[in-house]
Amino acid sequence: MIRARLVFAGVLMLVLSLGGLARAETLAIVGGTLIDGSGAPPVPGSLVLVEEGVVTYAGPLEEMDIPEQAHILDATGGTVVPGLVDAHAHLTAHPDMSPRQVRRKYLLAGVTLACDLGSSMQGMARLAQDPDGGDMFCRVAFAGPVICAPGGYPGPMHGEEYSLPVQGPDEARQAVRLLHEQGATLVKLAFETGPAGEWPVLDQETARAIVDKAHGLSMLVRVHVEQYSMLVRALDAGVDIIEHLPHTPDPNQEPRLPFTGSELSLIPEYQEQLTWMASRGIAVTPTLTAASRAHWSLDGPLAAVAAFHEAEGRLAVGTDSPFKGIEPGLPLEEMELLLEAGLSPMEVIAAATRGGALACNRADLGLIRPGMAADLVVVDGDPLMDITALSRLKAVVKAGQIVTP
Ligand SMILES: [Zn+2]
Structure with a gap:
């Protein structure tokens, strides 16, 4: 029974990994300045963790460990903003x-x-x-x-x-x-x-x-x-x-x-x-x-x-x-x-x-906070200094998936 489960888990992992970032894998967005959408002050050197499409951590990098198996998205020099x-x-x-x-x-x-x-x-x-x-x-x-x-x-x-x-x-x-x-x-x-x-x-x-x-x-x-x-x-x-x-x-x-x-x-x-x-x-x-x-x-x-x-x-x-x-x-x-x-x-x-x-009547969106759906963008530069930085996309993440290169 245990062996059957392991084989099943192996097949599952293979299937999941075919589509790039596996759905069950943790996504770690590391090193960017976090703007969480609420209007709160930005958090430089941040970490955002996403599991199964949902934000599980958003805050200072030094206050949380990055899970070993996490897929890393390097946001250094950039800003992480809600979609x-x-x-x-x-x-x-x-x-x-x-x-x-x-x-x-x-x-x-x-x-x-x-x-x-x-x-x-x-x-x-x-x-x-x-x-x-x-x-x-x-x-x-x-x-x-x-x-x-x-x-x-x-x-x-x-x-x-x-x-x-x-x-x-x-x-x-x-x-x-x-x-x-x-x-x-x-x-x-x-x-x-x-x-x-x-x-x-x-x-x-x-x-x-x-x-x-x-x-x-x-x-x-x-x-x-x-x-x-x-x-x-x-x-x-x-x-x-x-x-x-x-x-x-x-x-x-x-x-x-x-x-x-x-x-x-x-x-x-x-x-x-x-x-x-x-x-x-x-x-x-x-x-x-x-x-x-x-x-x-x-x-x-x-x-x-x-x-x-x-x-x-x-x-x-x-x-x-x-x-x-x-x-x-x-x-x-x-x-x-x-x-x-x-x-x-x-x-x-x-x-x-x-x-x-x-x-839009979507209270589950628009914030990068634990429990919120992980729709966010990583942009190059600081949109607080220059709002057009929002057009310099490094990544678009929707429901925890990286959907653009
Ligand atoms: Zn109209």
Whole structure:
């Protein structure tokens, strides 16, 4: 019996070692500066141990032994950072790339998780086939079609297949249940009147029914908002995360914009709103990259992000790719815009890792700490000195596997 077991173990080891790093082997990432994604100070000369896809140690090298059988990944001179997250994208909306090609591109850039915030039902089904993506693709979280009022955004702008129209609270709850059954862990709403105020928007009772149902199913509710009056309504409905922030004029409401002056400073009620959001833990994905490519000024959104950040609000990095031709990949431009808004490099990295993972409803990701899934990158240099170091990848590790050379 003992011999049979040994033979079996031998066969198992052989099978495991065929794919490079055996799954049961410990991975030791040695000598890099550790940035764990929480915003905590960096740990120079660190050790990260990974077993069976999970981080088992992350801290100073001298405080832990490296297991004898460990596979060593030398990170000397580099930095170890959680896998990056694009918390707002549309993976099924690329004109000339399949969702899998998009996900491959993300993974090769060190983005181990991307969030799809608006697709067709069919597009969602494609993502739902393989949300974790194995060694080849980034993980995905997804919302499916946007729940909206009949005739509401995004239908008139992006096509009806991106909408899930509902009339009243009962239909709304059914829609949330349907998305949940398809594997969605997020609900996307749109409070969007359109440039002339002509698009219908969910009434408050229906919006609240959606939020309640979603929360009952442990889903997070994320809301597209471009006008100030719509931010006020979204917050009243009890949503979790605001996408974009107001930047376009309200067609028929005062104030038309929550900014004044040539440099667009915030009006007091908007300032208070942002402080209130921060105190309630409502997160923001400002998608400044997308705003920077549109026709409106960035001064207002940058001032809003600065105020929200000063109030200790939680931010997530999201690009809105492929809007305005934004490429899937490392969201470097978004990170640079957040630096411009006054975040420190450490805070930007936290928004692009832990902040993104939380916005994607993946509390098990975005931190390099014992018990967390081992999605991380090793980069050359120090991204706290130069954020573009994040593009100098030495290795991408996903679920404890080295997935790129
Ligand atoms: Zn979007």
